[in-house]
Amino acid sequence: xxxxxxxxxxxxxxxxxxxxxxxxxxxxxxxxxxxxxxxxxxxxxxxxxxxxxxxxxxxxxxxxxxxxxxxxxxxxxxxxxxxxxxxxxxxxxxxxxxxxxxxxxxxxxxxxxxxxxxxxxxxxxxxxxxxxxxxxxxxxxxxxxxxxxxxxxxxxxxxxxxxxxxxxxxxxxxxxxxxxxxxxxxxxxxxxxxxxxxxxxxxxxxxxxxxxxxxxxxxxxxxxxxxxxxxxxxxxxxxxxxxxxxxxxxxxxxxxxx
Numbered sequence: 001x002x003x004x005x006x007x008x009x010x011x012x013x014x015x016x017x018x019x020x021x022x023x024x025x026x027x028x029x030x031x032x033x034x035x036x037x038x039x040x041x042x043x044x045x046x047x048x049x050x051x052x053x054x055x056x057x058x059x060x061x062x063x064x065x066x067x068x069x070x071x072x073x074x075x076x077x078x079x080x081x082x083x084x085x086x087x088x089x090x091x092x093x094x095x096x097x098x099x100x101x102x103x104x105x106x107x108x109x110x111x112x113x114x115x116x117x118x119x120x121x122x123x124x125x126x127x128x129x130x131x132x133x134x135x136x137x138x139x140x141x142x143x144x145x146x147x148x149x150x151x152x153x154x155x156x157x158x159x160x161x162x163x164x165x166x167x168x169x170x171x172x173x174x175x176x177x178x179x180x181x182x183x184x185x186x187x188x189x190x191x192x193x194x195x196x197x198x199x200x201x202x203x204x205x206x207x208x209x210x211x212x213x214x215x216x217x218x219x220x221x222x223x224x225x226x227x228x229x230x231x232x233x234x235x236x237x238x239x240x241x242x243x244x245x246x247x248x249x250x251x252x253x254x255x256x257x258x
Contacts, residue, residue, distance in 0.1 A: 002084065002085070002094060003098070003189040004081070004186055005189065006182055007179075008114065010069070012029065013029065014027070014181070016185075017080075017095075018186055021241070029052070030076060031052075036171070037051055040167070046165075048162075054069070054076075057069060073117060074121045077124070078124055081097075092129055092130050096130075096132070096235060097130060097189070098132070098135055099121070100136075100140060100181055100182075102114045122230065129232060131229040131234070133229055135185055139215065144157045144184045151177045154181060155176045157180070158179065158183045193242050197239050212224070
């Protein structure tokens with residue numbers, strides 16, 4: 001089984017994918033600046049990274065340019081995930097993607113483009129039967145360690161777990177921030193699957209992480225373990241697919257996500 005974390009912005013994104021059997025992590029990010037994308041791609045020696053350039057579209061209609069940008073992004077994401085599924089010989093239904101939901105308190109000017117783009121991505125994933133889980137920005141920060149964390153704090157925490165080169169955080173808006181958020185979203189999905197397969201795994205989580213599994217909000221009045229994944233067909237989570245060893249009697253734990 002593959003888990004992923006996706007952080008979306010209007011002009012860039014980061015996607016972190018992890019194979020739960022091999023433990024292999026791959027990081028994909030895209031940017032709309034050709035100069036920066038080429039510079040980062042040249043500097044990155046780590047095989048876990050792949051850099052993409054988001055093409056710019058110049059139509060007379062600003063709305064047309066925005067919609068074309070959304071299509072470019074979800075097509076790129078579809079291609080990455082499909083190629084990943086072929087590489088590891090897994091079905092798309094066995095790839096569960098966590099997506100950072102937009103902040104409802106943000107201004108309409110900033111939230112509308114992200115909401116529209118996120119909607120396009122969700123529809124695309126839904127049509128391909130790729131299960132999704134939404135996590136609000138506050139929950140992602142809480143999972144990383146503190147609801148008051150700023151971008152620099154998220155990057156610092158993520159660097160303790162994965163290689164995020166310093167040159168990716170030199171600009172004001174930078175890939176390092178997207179990658180850090182996507183990484184923690186991926187870890188949240190991974191933890192959920194492990195707890196669903198074996199509830200005793202909850203005891204291995206830190207207190208602030210356990211609290212998130214019981215957290216409810218006005219938008220989500222039931223806790224995350226009681227909420228279905230966003231998918232036309234709920235995924236079947238098996239112990240073997242997420243790397244748990246077989247039971248002594250030779251059987252496997254099977255958990256239907258309902």
